Amino acid sequence: MITDTKTDSNFDVSTAEINKYDFRNEEKYIFKARKGLDEQIVHQISDMKSEPDWMRDYRLSSLKIFNQKAMPKWGGAIDLDFQDIYYYIKPSDQQGRSWEDVPEDIKRTFDRLGIPEAEKKFLAGVKAQYESEVVYGSLREDLAKKGVIFTDTDTAVREHPDLVRQYFSTVIPNTDNKFAALNSAVWSGGSFIYVPPGVSIEFPLQAYFRINAENMGQFERTLIVVDEGAQIHYVEGCTAPMYSTESLHSAVVEIIVKKHARCRYTTIQNWANNIYNLVTKRAVAYEDATMEWVDGNLGSKLTMKYPAVYMMEPGARGEILSIAFSSAGQHQDAGAKVVHAAPNTTSQIISKSISKNGGRSSYRGLVKVEDGARKSKSNVVCDALILDPQSRSDTYPYIEIAEQDVTIGHEASVSRIGEEQLFYLMSRGMSEAEASTMIVNGFIEPLVKELPMEYAVEMNRLIELQMEGSVG
Amino acid sequence: MISRTGEMTDTLKITNLHVNVADKPILKGVDLEIVRGETHALMGPNGSGKSTLGLAIMGHPGYEITSGSVELNGEDILEKDADERARSGVFMAFQRPVAIPGVKMADFLRHAATNIRRPDRKEGEDLIPMREFRKELREKMGQLKMDTEFARRYVNDGFSGGEMKRAEILQMAMLKPKFAILDETDSGLDVDAVKLASQSIAEIGREKMGILIITHHDKLLEHNIPDKTHVILGGRIVETGGPELAQELHQHGYDRIRAAHPEAAAEDDKMKVEAAAAG
Numbered sequence: 001m002i003t004d005t006k007t008d009s010n011f012d013v014s015t016a017e018i019n020k021y022d023f024r025n026e027e028k029y030i031f032k033a034r035k036g037l038d039e040q041i042v043h044q045i046s047d048m049k050s051e052p053d054w055m056r057d058y059r060l061s062s063l064k065i066f067n068q069k070a071m072p073k074w075g076g077a078i079d080l081d082f083q084d085i086y087y088y089i090k091p092s093d094q095q096g097r098s099w100e101d102v103p104e105d106i107k108r109t110f111d112r113l114g115i116p117e118a119e120k121k122f123l124a125g126v127k128a129q130y131e132s133e134v135v136y137g138s139l140r141e142d143l144a145k146k147g148v149i150f151t152d153t154d155t156a157v158r159e160h161p162d163l164v165r166q167y168f169s170t171v172i173p174n175t176d177n178k179f180a181a182l183n184s185a186v187w188s189g190g191s192f193i194y195v196p197p198g199v200s201i202e203f204p205l206q207a208y209f210r211i212n213a214e215n216m217g218q219f220e221r222t223l224i225v226v227d228e229g230a231q232i233h234y235v236e237g238c239t240a241p242m243y244s245t246e247s248l249h250s251a252v253v254e255i256i257v258k259k260h261a262r263c264r265y266t267t268i269q270n271w272a273n274n275i276y277n278l279v280t281k282r283a284v285a286y287e288d289a290t291m292e293w294v295d296g297n298l299g300s301k302l303t304m305k306y307p308a309v310y311m312m313e314p315g316a317r318g319e320i321l322s323i324a325f326s327s328a329g330q331h332q333d334a335g336a337k338v339v340h341a342a343p344n345t346t347s348q349i350i351s352k353s354i355s356k357n358g359g360r361s362s363y364r365g366l367v368k369v370e371d372g373a374r375k376s377k378s379n380v381v382c383d384a385l386i387l388d389p390q391s392r393s394d395t396y397p398y399i400e401i402a403e404q405d406v407t408i409g410h411e412a413s414v415s416r417i418g419e420e421q422l423f424y425l426m427s428r429g430m431s432e433a434e435a436s437t438m439i440v441n442g443f444i445e446p447l448v449k450e451l452p453m454e455y456a457v458e459m460n461r462l463i464e465l466q467m468e469g470s471v472g
Numbered sequence: 473m474i475s476r477t478g479e480m481t482d483t484l485k486i487t488n489l490h491v492n493v494a495d496k497p498i499l500k501g502v503d504l505e506i507v508r509g510e511t512h513a514l515m516g517p518n519g520s521g522k523s524t525l526g527l528a529i530m531g532h533p534g535y536e537i538t539s540g541s542v543e544l545n546g547e548d549i550l551e552k553d554a555d556e557r558a559r560s561g562v563f564m565a566f567q568r569p570v571a572i573p574g575v576k577m578a579d580f581l582r583h584a585a586t587n588i589r590r591p592d593r594k595e596g597e598d599l600i601p602m603r604e605f606r607k608e609l610r611e612k613m614g615q616l617k618m619d620t621e622f623a624r625r626y627v628n629d630g631f632s633g634g635e636m637k638r639a640e641i642l643q644m645a646m647l648k649p650k651f652a653i654l655d656e657t658d659s660g661l662d663v664d665a666v667k668l669a670s671q672s673i674a675e676i677g678r679e680k681m682g683i684l685i686i687t688h689h690d691k692l693l694e695h696n697i698p699d700k701t702h703v704i705l706g707g708r709i710v711e712t713g714g715p716e717l718a719q720e721l722h723q724h725g726y727d728r729i730r731a732a733h734p735e736a737a738a739e740d741d742k743m744k745v746e747a748a749a750a751g
Contacts, residue, residue, distance in 0.1 A: 418570070419533060420570045421570050423531075423532050423533060423554055424566070424569060425580075426531075426553060426554035426555040426558070427531070427554045427557075427563075427566075428583075428584035428587075428588075428643065429555055429558040429559050429583075429588045429591075430584065430587060431555050431595055432553070433595055434583070434595045435555075437595075438575055439572060439575070441574065441575070442572050442573055442574025443573070444574070445573075445575070445626075464596070
């Protein structure tokens, strides 16, 4: 049964909207591992998934690396007790192929979040992950016939072992950072996508990640391989209800974009304000391939996320568009990383951040051009909008250039909502709150117009919710 | 006020208005009454307080009212924020409107028109239906000889001087205020553009508005013959006449006025020195 945190029948529409994502289900799980992290837990996860030995060994070696690695010394303050987290919760004993197969309470959760409706309207395939496991998955038949694989990563390990083994952990090794090591040890769920050469998927594929339990850690693992000349747009959304203690979301996303292929990965995250969102996302792009990250970060207590593109061969392109919105008690440490490892590679980073009610947004970005990556071009634009004097914005741009023959641009701006802009809009009948929202929506418009229509509407709506009560 | 036909006529009445900007007195007792349907011209040398009067009436937070009142049909609007003043029917076409990057003209106008037409609308409530709004917007843009592409541009962002002024007139046409203040809507426009602006304002004003035209020239007045012309000097209105006064000032400047009102002229000189010192 759905336990709504709001039971008052008189609450107004705006309150109901704010709480759209903030509802909890009673915990009815097939299996819930005990709290804490050690070899036994890792074995348990591997057992539950009946994994091949290579994956079990990989998990165990990753756990060792996790234990040895120090916490990152930069970014935000992480105050987490790793022994006070549930690392694995299995909500259902099977994955639904049709919506009817999904257990009733979970189905209602995703109904409330609008997932099946969205699928009917504009998606080519959907995965819905609840706690540790994907509970629902579908892919349009015509795409399956063309050889497209869209499944959860656990199933992929069982059903496409050669393909997974060929690419898994090649873009982000478990030694990359502490949280990548943690994910590698306890990962569960996530999407595996393979697009065969020349296949172009017109509609987006979508995954939806939902944390329900308190003190839960969600560690999905996504691997996308876009073969030569293929095209794909993948979209993910994430939400969780609000609890009094922190939960952890630590995903790893690896993407391989081969010659002449194109991949766009769009994320809109709207976590509750007590989620640590520590994610490693990286793509490699080969000859004339294009990789685009579109990344919207709302909510969470701390987000540390820097989608990366490594341009490995001539003509590769990387583009990263990111928005961060931070409010009271939130720190968004977000940015981007581009590595030019071949000649004639091009990258663009556009970052927009908004801080209000004492929130803190930081842009942290790296542009690296390796020796020999001649005629490479990179352009970075980061704009920050600060809504009140309590809020804060920082910019940490790192540039490492080992090649002379390159074109690098960097622009940064910080602005406050101007009195003149507010007055202008108010003189046209807009209330102060409406005027502020309009200015903020205008500020992020360059990113929003890149989103699929439904997401653009959702993004504007989320901004409006974030803006409520920000004035006066 | 009751008109000849016996119906209530809207009145904007400014009484003994004193306004400070950055703690410096700029307006020092302005009296002015406009009845809806009338056109008034407000003229005066640079820095004499013309724009200040407009911005103070509209409710700019940087303009501090130290005494006096601004009443719309007997109700003092000085306690109201700019949005409430706009919703009660007051409009100002700005001399230098600010850009709102990322906000499309059409979206902005749809929000504005909805709010003005439904003054009790709360944020988030329905807007004017899209079809109805588009039809009206296209019509008005046609009258102003504006390309429909204009509606998709961001508000004042990268607009030329002429485009900005036309956009302001378009807003006036869409919002149909009871009273409109036009702050140097002719400045920065070439002869043809001023002519078009003048005609457009006359056409829009025919829907019975009270109009206060702030200007240096008589060109904008060609199609908008003022019922009254006011001359402001040193922060006060020193003379009020008919259309011939506007013509005189346009042709001969302010020498006669300065000579006739030496105190106000001295006040005006003092304000200019202060303004120059302030940078």
